Amino acid sequence: RDPEKYAQGHLFGAVNIPLSDLEAWVEKLPKDRVIYVYDETGEKSAQAVTLHQRRGFMLVRAIRGGLVGWWQELGELFFVWAEGVTPSAPQGSPYSGTFTVTPSQVARGYQVIVDVRRPEEFKAGHLAGAINVPLFTQRELIAWVRTLPPQRQGYTLKLWIVDEDGTRACSIASYLRDHGYPEAKCLFGGMNSWRSQYQDELIWTEE
Template sequence: MMRKALLIGCLVLAVWGGVAVASPQITVDQPEYDFGSIGLGYMVKHTFVLQNTGDEVLNIVYVRASCGCTTTDLPASSLAPGESVPLEVLVLADHGTSKNVFIYVHTNAPDSAGNANDDRMDFDIKLVVKGAITPGQEYNMAPFEVANDMMILVDLRDAAAYQANHLMGAINIPANELADRMGSLQKGARIIVYDLAGEAADAAVQTLLNSGYMSSFYLQGGLSRWVAVQGDRFLIYETPLPAAGGSITGGSSGRPYDLGTLRTEFYVLIDLRDAAAYAAGHLSGAMNIPAAQLSQWFDRLPQEKRIIVYDDDGTSATAAYQALDNAGFDRPMILLGGLNEWIYQYGNQYVLSN
């Protein structure tokens, strides 16, 4: 009887032990990535490969980084035994002389004591992305700096009125088409709409606000008020300017944008590529002035404002910057890395096609 009891006890312990051993386990191909050096304003991308080397399903609960400059992308969070998943990490070289970013991966795998991970400090894998940051040129604007300042002007008048005269960089979306075409605008952008004298702008802002475009405003008094106060400043026109006027009465949206504020914040964004490349995709608010024609615009561009030029990769932007600087413009700038670097960092955000 004693031998039988001992045998049963051993079997129970064996079964219990087998159950206890079964668990998920996370491993990574290389936990540390040294990118060497990169210029200020550029972005580093690296993919770590995570694998479940245990014998139970691994659930990746969340991934967090030690720096707000870092984002991660994980296409799957549940891994069967033996399965792997790529973890893409993007680190922006936004300041300083170096980066040393930690990425913590939290899962349902037990810790070394067999306890479940149940708090923020109890991570399973710590990954590292590190390297040096080289200083940039003072005339370069990083994509994140341009994105932070991005201002989208929307002219609500019909195509003929827009063609006759409009603010530099404004895109044309007639008021009666706004509801159908607002999807081309970025919800995080500062959007300033205007018409001739304020007739439709307030209602347009209300439409945008109702659709989640929470940084939407209307130019107080419209284009005619602008002409009355600012004259032809920042305007492109083929015909005489509209008559001065425009109502300054506040609308129901309560989102007027002061003319003086717009004048202070105004900048010009110039796409230096040819017309076909521009039509295929360009940054919101960019004017198309091919590099060979830039000097023809020197008497129309505002000398005291930031003028940001870009091409695909910076090939012609440096020469354009030098031409503007030699011509006496106060604040010529280059979009760092051109449109290629923008798309590398932001995808198609703020990119429009004709």
């Protein structure tokens, strides 16, 4: 979707790549991992799936009906909104193409990688698809937890917390488990451990 629409509201943890920019991103994406794409109605997502498959990405799937289909099936589940935006149903007619998955299939295994390091550390190298939420104080952590999207029985948000060495991330994951997010986990040893074992595999950098 367009960055403006994404900024107003999107599925928690989603990475915004407008269709017009997708060609430039393709080489950064892993071919051996399942990738879910969505737009407002599912029509642009179908184009994105076709583009990926032509480049050898056979595990890319579109969320059926896009955000319109998601809302019809699951409502606001895992939606996040910009401050001051009134939540409202996405508009349009849901499009059902090939190589799709239902919103419920995605929601039942919904996982987000949360990198809690400083922005400059995040930009220097982070796990593919991670979002950056710098958390260094208890006050910051409590405030962030209040912004997390709602869960529902059968649809639990799985949070993977990452820092440089795992110490702070594991403490944050423990707090999350005690405050309504039982599936929260940390990357043991953090990015240091990841680089030691996998070098630059699945690591993105940003300019």
